[in-house]
Amino acid sequence: RGSLRSFRTDVILYSVFALIFLFSSPCWGTAQALFPRAATWRLCIPGIAVSPQQECEHRQNLVLFSFPCDREERIAKEAEEEQRQKLKAVENKAKIMEAFLKEKEKEVLQLQEEAKTFITLENLDARIEQCLDNPRNYNFAIDKDGRIVKRTVLT
Template structure:
């Protein structure tokens, strides 16, 4: 008996689903019919009002008028395009001239720098030690020794040479331009 109740409930559920599906299908079909009715009415209204029958002569005249209008538009657009292209070519030519002028100026400046370097090197070449003046250069270097060693105390006194004693004892250097430059640099940094 319990088994029959389950069968009965199952049948009721199936009937409910089929009924709901059928109602849904009817609603969809009703919506489609209404849409098609409105579409047919719209087509009937627009085709009767918009459709004007022309004779072949009228159609030929209308076609010729449309062709003339199209040719006029094409000519106008072609003139505008040619004018635009001419302006573009002029602008590009001016830009190219400017670039060439800038490149020429840069090249001239580069050549001037190169010539200046060559002039300086030629001047320095006069002081280079060659095989011919090697003996003279050695004699000059031995006759005039240069000592680049120096120390500076807290007061800014400069002690030149290797003969200064540790602790700042020794003779302060008083020899000219380089010492004053070092002194000015020390004062500027303080």
């Protein structure tokens, strides 16, 4: 009776470990060391012939039933990935801020150039004299081709 119970326990454990570690080859070595006969159960499961890429993908997605060493490794990788993403976000933010500052510098330079032509109290008399010395006549008509058709005489 004891050997039957032991066999049933082995069958349950082997089937559970075969399902858990079906696609995780690095963990399979640990399971095989704990349960030497588990390798035969892995061969008995139909549909086990998968590509190494699929095994790798399933191993990466297998998070629920993993050994503590794999869990620590996964946590370390997640922390490293999180750190990398934070660093990337900081770099992106710095690039955006740099582009923003360059744009604002261009605007400031453009405003400084335009400010040279502004009429202020200091240059008001000079600008009035300039306008009186160089009169402009804006009273004219243009045809569809852009030629001046009619112009009034400035008095």
